[in-house]
Amino acid sequence: MSRLQGIDQTVERNWRETLAAFRHPRVITMLFYGFSAGVPLLLIFSSLGLWLREAGVDRSTVTFFSWAALGYSFKFVWAPLIDRLPLPLLTHRLGRRRAWIFTAQLAVAVAMFWMGSVDPAAGEPSLAWMAAGAVLLGFSSATQDIVIDAYRIESAPLDLQALMSSTYIAGYRIGMLAAGAGALFLASYLGSEMKHYDYQAWRWTYYAMAGLMLVGIVTTLIIDEPEVNREHEDTFSSRDYAGFLLLFLMVAGSFVASFWFSADWAESMKSSLTKTLGNRPLAGVAVETLRLALAIAVAALLARILLWSGWVNRRLVQSTWIDPVRDFFRRYQLRTALLLLLLVGSYRISDIVLGVIANVFFQDMGFTKPEIATVVKTFGLFMTLAGGFLGGVLAAKHGVMRILFLGALLTVATNLLYLLLAGAGHNIPLLYLVISADNLSAGLASAAFIAFLSGLTNTSFTAVQYAIFSSLMSLFPKIIGGYSGSMVDSIGYPNFFLFAAILGVPVLGLIWLANRRLLAGQQANT
16 A cells, blocks of 8 residues: 555544644644745745846746746755765764765755845946856755655654644745745845845845845754665765765766857747747747756766776766665556656646746836735735645545645636736735635645645655655656746736636546545555
8 A cells, every 4th residue: 555545544533632733843844844845945936036027137038047047946956865865973973864964955045145246237248157056056945855854754643744744834935935025124124125236235135135145044953864764775885875976966067068058049949939839938848848858868878887887886877866666656656656746846837837927927017025025925825824724624534635626726716816816917915815715725625635746655765755755746847947037028917827727627637536546556455
């Protein structure tokens, strides 16, 4: 029986037991870790988008910056390093998970200081430096997420996972509030507005956000390392680990180099394909998908050459990258495993694609930064917290799959509400209605989805498997989301919101099919 099916068997718990479990120390810990994980996200997305717009950067370039967060989508590539490689001094003193969390949190703070030290209005070189800082922030934040997810799954039994997901989301949204509404209020208070840009205001805002990472750092220093039996794991020499690290660096370098040297060719292809299709955003998606596939092929070829040369311990590579994947397909069989992966990769597509452009949309509708901070960030936070709490309780009470379906259905329905706001323009009561429905459904869906991903994971391969699932969750949506600005320019906001809602409809069928297959597998094992 799968761990996911095990979670769904917790439905017999009564309401009093469910609510009392929120006082468990591990559940409370996830509140603070959620905060630490939530702070960096909007400093790459919406808050950064508003900063860039105030600095005079065009809308299409602003949404392209969302690709700086693709580190979240490729974190499965370096998750094995984090799962295997010890950190000098820190691993011995803090433990396997806490050492990496601590290191990632420091890197997040450094990246925020880096971005705060660059004025994007100073020209293309400054934008390039800003992009580099954003990439570092995305990479280090994704690394923090990898280890926090592994810590969460390893530190508590299955019957607490839904509730831990709920408090994690609560902390995550509070962190997003601090980096969203908090950053907007602070930048506005310090004197930066749409028509009166002030770099110093944004500089000190990002410095202040870096200081908020102390919440997570202190949490890491005072909690205990989870107790997990790792006796089954092989022991490898320092030379093996050095070769393992070399393999990662060379493969990652070849991937980046492929993107770098194919830039001119990609632009030429986009122009040619645009003439053929008559749609530049569609041509851009097609070319960038091909470009990504080629980069992956080059990286895979180099990896095979290095393995063939004997520079890297094959057994270490197999136990780190191959065995976690093989275990997943062994437990669920090929057809069910592929269906589950398709569901994981598409569940949040409607939400993420719309979310990339949301703040720019509010600004284009005439809402001020204080209004966005008050309604979208502050009031929206409380609705998300309510949705996350409700989703965690309902998933623990009624099972993950039912609430997963409910969350997907509500996401499609609430995304359609943006059509009303696009037609009404600057309408504060309607904004409250849209944000209430959208954030409540997002919180509920997220709590169920995190519990769903946790249930798919085998604790023998926690970091790697969960990183694969969470990376796949955001990869395709973020690639499409990077073109959201171009799509709005081409088809307008109403058609874009309709498109975003339609993207979520097939997810309902995938959940229904996945549930049938999981139930059939459970019956076959009894």
